[in-house]
Amino acid sequence: MHLFDAHCHLQDAQLASHLDDAMERAAQAGVTGLMCCGTSETDWPLLQGIARRFPGVHLSFGLHPWFVGDRSERWLDSLKTFLAGTPSAVGEIGLDHALDQATFADQETVLLAQIHLANELQRPVTLHCRRAWGRLLELLDEKGWPAHGFALHSYSGSAELVQPLTRRGAYFSFSGSITFEQNRKGREAVCAAPLERLLIETDAPNLPPAHLAEVLKAVAKIRGIQELELAETTTKNARLLWA
Numbered sequence: 001m002h003l004f005d006a007h008c009h010l011q012d013a014q015l016a017s018h019l020d021d022a023m024e025r026a027a028q029a030g031v032t033g034l035m036c037c038g039t040s041e042t043d044w045p046l047l048q049g050i051a052r053r054f055p056g057v058h059l060s061f062g063l064h065p066w067f068v069g070d071r072s073e074r075w076l077d078s079l080k081t082f083l084a085g086t087p088s089a090v091g092e093i094g095l096d097h098a099l100d101q102a103t104f105a106d107q108e109t110v111l112l113a114q115i116h117l118a119n120e121l122q123r124p125v126t127l128h129c130r131r132a133w134g135r136l137l138e139l140l141d142e143k144g145w146p147a148h149g150f151a152l153h154s155y156s157g158s159a160e161l162v163q164p165l166t167r168r169g170a171y172f173s174f175s176g177s178i179t180f181e182q183n184r185k186g187r188e189a190v191c192a193a194p195l196e197r198l199l200i201e202t203d204a205p206n207l208p209p210a211h212l213a214e215v216l217k218a219v220a221k222i223r224g225i226q227e228l229e230l231a232e233t234t235t236k237n238a239r240l241l242w243a
Helices: 019-028 044-053 065-070 075-085 101-121 133-143 159-167 184-192 209-223 227-241
Strands: 003-008 031-037 057-061 088-096 125-130 150-152 170-174 198-200
Touching: 003 170, 003 198, 003 209, 003 227, 019 031, 019 209, 031 044, 031 088, 031 209, 031 227, 044 057, 044 075, 057 075, 065 088, 065 101, 075 088, 075 101, 088 101, 088 133, 101 125, 101 133, 125 133, 133 159, 159 170, 159 184, 170 184, 184 209, 198 209, 198 227, 209 227
Parallel strands: 003 031, 031 057, 057 088, 088 125, 125 150, 150 170, 170 198
Antiparallel strands: none
């Protein structure tokens, strides 16, 4: 069984002291592909070294909404340099309305700049959205969605949003929170998502990459399909999006 972790942060300091062991356990668990997402200017340089160390790691460079206030004047030029020099996607980027409202305008400016860059370079995107689904739809319907597909990381929107987001090019990635039986909203969204747009992730270090099998098990049970079928499908979906 081959698994693809659609969203992780292998560069995170919490993994630094035991990354080799974590990746060995992931390989033993069948995780043969991982999308490692950058979040800030300070961690982008770490990603290339990780990809060189571990086969199967794919890279994505982006400025996360949590770090828009820390960006340098030349952040976008730097991002373009990393993207142009490495086969990679754009992300993790997005909107987060759980943060101070004073950051919302900057979040939107940064998000739109990165989507424009992704479209210019013909790259897919990983989107973070928290408590901002209405605004995300409004903003990107007006300004333009990622033209080469996008993954909605740790999808937390409603089942009702799945169809309109699918029409706009979305893939739906589900993380460890889907294993909680009380997560009724997430379970409804899993059932609503088209099988050909489903992804699974650990969001490591939230979960070790080896624990992706637990996410797979939960999603397969909710959907009523065999784990092997879901593993093959989600791996195929990830490779199609990030090919």
